[in-house]
Each structure stands twice: as structure tokens, then as C-alpha cells.
Amino acid sequence: MVAPALRVMEVHARGYRRTWRSNVVTTFLNPVLFLLAMGMGLGTLVDRGGGPAALAGGDYLAFLAPGLLAATAMQTAAGDASFPVMAGMKWMKTYHAALATPVSARDLAHGLLAWTTVRLLMTTAVFTIVMAIFGALSLPRGLLAILPATLTGMAFAAPIAAYASGLENDYGLSSMFRFVIVPLFLFSGTFFPIGQLPDWIEPLAYLTPSWHGVELTRATALGTAPAWPAAVHVAYLVLWLAVGTVAVGRGFSRRLVR
Amino acid sequence: MSDPLAPGPGAGHLVAEPAVIEARGLVKRFGDLTAVDGVDFAVAPGEAFGFLGPNGAGKSSTMRMIGAVSPVTAGHLRVLGRDPATEGDVIRARLGVVPQEDTLDTELTVEENLLIYGRYFDLPRAVIRERTDELLAFVQLTDRRRSRVEPLSGGMKRRLTIARSLINQPELLLLDEPTTGLDPQARHLVWDRLYRLKQRGVTLVVTTHYMDEAEQLCDRLVVMDQARIVAEGSPRELIAAHVSREVLELRFSPDEQQEAVARLDGLAKRVEPLPDRVLVYTDDADRAAAEVTERGLLPTSVVVRRATLEDVFLRLTGRSLVE
Ligand SMILES: Nc1ncnc2c1ncn2[C@@H]1O[C@H](COP(=O)(O)OP(=O)(O)OP(=O)(O)O)[C@@H](O)[C@H]1O
Numbered sequence: 001m002v003a004p005a006l007r008v009m010e011v012h013a014r015g016y017r018r019t020w021r022s023n024v025v026t027t028f029l030n031p032v033l034f035l036l037a038m039g040m041g042l043g044t045l046v047d048r049g050g051g052p053a054a055l056a057g058g059d060y061l062a063f064l065a066p067g068l069l070a071a072t073a074m075q076t077a078a079g080d081a082s083f084p085v086m087a088g089m090k091w092m093k094t095y096h097a098a099l100a101t102p103v104s105a106r107d108l109a110h111g112l113l114a115w116t117t118v119r120l121l122m123t124t125a126v127f128t129i130v131m132a133i134f135g136a137l138s139l140p141r142g143l144l145a146i147l148p149a150t151l152t153g154m155a156f157a158a159p160i161a162a163y164a165s166g167l168e169n170d171y172g173l174s175s176m177f178r179f180v181i182v183p184l185f186l187f188s189g190t191f192f193p194i195g196q197l198p199d200w201i202e203p204l205a206y207l208t209p210s211w212h213g214v215e216l217t218r219a220t221a222l223g224t225a226p227a228w229p230a231a232v233h234v235a236y237l238v239l240w241l242a243v244g245t246v247a248v249g250r251g252f253s254r255r256l257v258r
Numbered sequence: 259m260s261d262p263l264a265p266g267p268g269a270g271h272l273v274a275e276p277a278v279i280e281a282r283g284l285v286k287r288f289g290d291l292t293a294v295d296g297v298d299f300a301v302a303p304g305e306a307f308g309f310l311g312p313n314g315a316g317k318s319s320t321m322r323m324i325g326a327v328s329p330v331t332a333g334h335l336r337v338l339g340r341d342p343a344t345e346g347d348v349i350r351a352r353l354g355v356v357p358q359e360d361t362l363d364t365e366l367t368v369e370e371n372l373l374i375y376g377r378y379f380d381l382p383r384a385v386i387r388e389r390t391d392e393l394l395a396f397v398q399l400t401d402r403r404r405s406r407v408e409p410l411s412g413g414m415k416r417r418l419t420i421a422r423s424l425i426n427q428p429e430l431l432l433l434d435e436p437t438t439g440l441d442p443q444a445r446h447l448v449w450d451r452l453y454r455l456k457q458r459g460v461t462l463v464v465t466t467h468y469m470d471e472a473e474q475l476c477d478r479l480v481v482m483d484q485a486r487i488v489a490e491g492s493p494r495e496l497i498a499a500h501v502s503r504e505v506l507e508l509r510f511s512p513d514e515q516q517e518a519v520a521r522l523d524g525l526a527k528r529v530e531p532l533p534d535r536v537l538v539y540t541d542d543a544d545r546a547a548a549e550v551t552e553r554g555l556l557p558t559s560v561v562v563r564r565a566t567l568e569d570v571f572l573r574l575t576g577r578s579l580v581e
Pocket residue numbers: 258288291292293311312313314315316317318319320358
């Protein structure tokens with residue numbers, strides 16, 4: 001007897017086996033391009049300009065790679081927790097099919113989160129290895145960063161899935177990507193330390209799970225001390241995940257059980 | 259087991275055996291809207307039970323409550339002897355459901371759809387694979403086994419949905435408009451398959467807009483209108499109770515119909531003018547047809563036929579009159 005949420009996770013995995021090819025470009029090629037353009041192109045300039053002294057890791061590529069890992073986890077999680085929810089609830093109504101079986105709305109929600117976790121572990125692992133091949137991360141320490149990166153992704157996946165379950169159409173999702181995910185991708189300390197931001201914005205960055213995620217992932221990958229105690233970063237990410245997990249269970253039930 | 263040829267229990271909803279479904283004063287509200295307004299019915303094991311009714315009557319809402327996916331607002335409901343509010347998952351494990359709208363994963367193949375659905379029931383892969391062979395043969399989709407669902411025709415998707423609903427070998431099958439959108443051949447195939455399931459002892463609950471389907475499939479049915487049950491019985495009982503044995507169908511040229519109807523007055527128990535024809539309910543349609551001629555009327559066509567459920571439906575819901 002397999003718990004219903006795990007069966008839901010298995011079904012996601014089966015669906016992914018058919019569609020992973022179309023996901024490769026967004027989840028994988030994009031960051032590699034970023035790494036090439038920013039890390040190797042821009043990085044050369046940064047390193048020449050004497051910036052690296054101010055950067056954890058000593059050179060720009062080493063600074064950027066773990067940040068990109070965490071930010072990519074966030075982006076992947078946001079994608080997995082949004083449009084597929086819309087498809088399950090409205091477009092294909094596959095969630096309604098599942099609900100006719102012993103599976104409950106809560107199982108669907110938690111199965112989605114379980115699957116997203118597995119997918120983030122896989123994505124960040126592959127990404128870490130690719131970055132190591134580019135010399136941007138050192139192994140085996142770099143592999144440890146998979147865990148904080150995945151946690152970062154999950155701190156987004158849970159609340160985003162809850163948010164998606166309350167939407168009637170996907171406009172709300174496009175806006176979310178445009179006005180939340182993209183800015184966070186750029187301004188959470190991924191490409192430069194948030195100390196460079198205007199002073200009044202800096203505290204806002206502390207509120208975002210992505211800054212905590214980037215800090216934690218970078219410190220783990222480089223073996224340096226994070227901005228705040230690691231336990232605080234972890235606790236903040238876990239808080240988002242926990243609140244999101246409760247919210248997504250309720251959101252799915254409210255939406256699907258009528 | 260109830261004998262399908264024996265008359266149904268008729269008035270009252272008492273069934274001798276423990277009912278598969280038992281509903282008393284069942285209510286479903288969506289905000290201010292009352293979709294189901296205190297309905298009573300019981301379905302016996304092995305029975306084929308039908309819901310008829312116009313659009314919006316509350317058939318699907320009732321089916322979804324029975325399927326333990328939509329919470330009951332008020333009233334008493336037991337399915338397979340259990341309360342959907344507290345044991346929904348146990349009930350659903352023993353049910354098969356064909357929803358009104360297809361809910362297939364169109365990105366997956368035919369067999370993958372059966373596989374994932376079977377996994378939701380926690381069936382072992384080997385069992386699912388075995389049943390997939392049988393079920394695809396049963397609905398004649400074996401040759402599409404590895405096709406993606408997306409490009410399948412509407413009728414094929416419907417048949418796949420039916421196959422999918424059987425993956426857990428349900429005791430009770432809920433079919434919400436199973437043959438809507440199917441061509442006549444596919445409909446007959448589905449009817450035949452449902453009949454075979456019934457022979458195996460599966461209890462069927464069907465909603466439909468097709469009167470011939472209801473007559474073919476259902477031992478007993480209820481007519482719903484505006485959230486309530488307005489009639490109940492076997493097709494034969496309903497015809498006997500609500501319309502005459504025979505019907506005379508008369509067509510007049512459109513501008514003459516109104517005057518003709520006036521002159522049909524007193525011809526039979528009931529004369530029902532529809533937009534395109536006039537129905538005369540009588541126990542002796544040949545006699546009535548003769549009298550039409552005696553009264554000097556010249557219909558463009560005269561048809562004598564037996565009364566059907568369609569006439570019952572029309573009588574009870576007045577539906578085609580407003581259309
Ligand atoms: N999820 C819902 N939210 C709000 N109203 C609903 C919902 N589902 C059904 N209704 C309303 O309940 C009423 C009954 O709908 P239902 O789908 O049960 O009718 P039906 O008899 O199945 O009709 P049809 O023959 O068109 O399928 C309708 O007025 C419908 O708009």
C-alpha cells in the first residue's frame with residue numbers, strides 16, 4: 001500500500017518521462033547561457049576591475065554559480081507549481097479524474113510538492129555537475145549545495161501552487177513571473193551582493209526567500225559563512241515551505257471540492 | 259438480484275435488499291443556487307438506474323454527490339452502505355466514474371492513461387497491464403493503445419473514459435451522459451458493453467438526454483426537473499402513468515397549425531401542440547386519425563406510434579414546448 005500522495009507523485013513522474021525533453025531548454029539551457037554570458041563574459045571584466053575581493057569565492061564565476069543554482073531552483077519550482085496546476089484544474093481537468101479515485105485534493109497538493117522536490121533534486125544535481133564541468137563549482141562540496149537550492153525552490157513551490165489553485169485563468173501566472181520571479185531572479189544576490197542595492201531596497205531583500213536561499217546555497221557551495229547564521233536562513237525557508245504546504249492543501253480542497 | 263424484466267418497485271423508494279445507493283432529502287447548494295432540492299431515491303444491487311432531465315436539472319450535481327467528490331449540503335446519503343462525508347475514499351475505491359466532461363490526460367497515450375488511473379487506485383502495474391488488454395478490447399481501442407489521446411476522436415475518448423472507469427473492477431458504475439457525442443454505431447457498442455456489465459452484476463447509474471438510451475438501459479429511472487424528482491418508475495410504468503398508450507403525430511403547414519389545433523379540441527385526453535407538429539395522446543390512435551379526417555382536417559403527415567419516454571419527458575418537464 002503506497003500512500004495516496006506518493007501515488008500522485010509517481011503519476012507526475014510518469015508524465016514527466018514523456019515531456020522532459022520540452023522542459024530541458026527552459027530549466028537547463030537558460031542557466032547555462034547565463035553562466036556563459038554573465039560568468040565568463042561579464043565575469044572577466046568584473047575580475048579585471050578588482051571586484052572579486054568583495055565577492056565570496058574569490059572570482060565572479062565562483063560567486064555566480066551557486067547563486068544561479070538557487071535562482072534556477074526557484075524558477076523551475078515556480079514553473080512546476082503553476083501552469084501544471086492550471087492544467088490539472090482547468091485545462092485538462094486531470095485533477096478531477098484523480099479525485100474520482102481514492103485520492104483526495106490534499107493528496108493531489110502534497111503529491112505535487114513531493115514530485116517538485118524530486119524534480120528539483122534532479123535538476124539541481126545535473127546543473128551542479130554541468131557547472132563543475134565549466135569549472136564554476138568545485139566537487140564534491142558543490143554537490144552539497146543541491147540541498148539548500150532544492151529547499152529554496154520548495155519555499156516557492158508550495159505558496160505558488162496555493163496561489164495558482166485560486167486563479168481562474170493564467171494571467172495571474174504571467175504577472176507573477178513578470179513582477180515577482182524575474183525581479184527575484186535578478187535582485188536576490190544572484191548576480192551581485194545585495195549590498196550594492198539602494199539602501200532602502202536592501203531590507204526588502206531580507207524578506208524574500210530567494211535571498212536567504214542564495215546566501216545559504218552559496219555558503220554551502222563555497223564553504224564560507226553565510227550572511228546570517230545558517231540556521232536562520234534554513235528556518236526562514238522552512239517557514240515559507242510549511243505555510244505554503246498548509247495553504248496549498250486548503251487551496252486545492254477549496255477549489256476542487258465543490 | 260433484481261430481475262430486469264420484473265417491474266420495478268414503483269412508487270415509494272423501498273428496496274428489499276440493502277440499497278447500493280440510498281438518498282433521502284438530498285440537497286446540494288452552490289451559494290444561493292439550489293442545484294438539488296431534497297431528492298429521495300434508492301438503487302438496488304445489480305439495477306440499472308437512470309436520471310433523465312433537462313439541462314441544469316441537477317443530474318450531474320446528484321451524480322457527483324454519489325461519487326463522493328462533491329459534499330452533500332443537507333440530507334441523508336449512503337453509497338455502498340457508507341457515508342461519503344466520512345468514508346469518501348473507501349467508496350471511491352469501489353466506484354467507476356464516467357464524468358460528463360472528459361478528464362483524460364491528452365498528453366499521454368491511451369495505455370498510459372489507464373496506467374496512471376490504475377495507480378491512483380494503488381493497483382500493481384502487472385494487474386493494470388493485464389486489465390488494460392481486456393479493457394481496450396472491450397471498448398475496441400486495442401489498435402490505438404500507443405496513440406496519444408489528444409488526436410483521438412470524441413467517441414474514442416469517451417470509450418477510453420469508460421474503459422478507464424472499469425480499471426478497478428467497480429461494483430457501482432456512475433455514467434454521466436456516457437454516449438453524448440457518439441455516432442450511432444459507437445452508442446450501440448457502449449450500450450452493449452453496459453448491458454454486459456449489468457449481466458455481470460455491476461450496478462449502473464446513468465444520466466442521459468436520449469430517451470431511447472434510457473429505455474434500452476434502465477430498469478428504473480427518475481425524471482428530474484428544476485432540482486427535484488418529478489417522476490419515478492420503470493420506463494413502462496412511467497408511460498402508463500403519465501401518457502396514453504398511443505400517440506398520433508400530426509403535421510400541418512405552419513400557418514394552418516394554430517387553427518387546426520383549435521378544431522382538434524375534445525378529440526383525445528390530451529392534445530399537445532409543439533412548434534413543428536401536434537401530438538395527440540390517445541389509447542386508440544387509429545380511431546383518432548379517422549376522426550381527424552372526419553372533422554375535415556388535412557394534415558400534411560399522420561403518424562401513429564406507441565408512446566415513448568420522450569412523451570413522458572415532454573409531459574413532465576414541458577421542455578420541447580419552450581425550445
Ligand atoms: N460547481 C458549481 N458551481 C456553481 N454552480 C454549479 C456548479 N455545478 C453545477 N452548478 C449549477 O447547478 C445547477 C445544476 O447543474 P447540473 O450540472 O447538476 O445539471 P445537469 O442536470 O447535469 O445538466 P446538464 O444536462 O446540462 O448536464 C445548474 O444551475 C448549474 O449551473
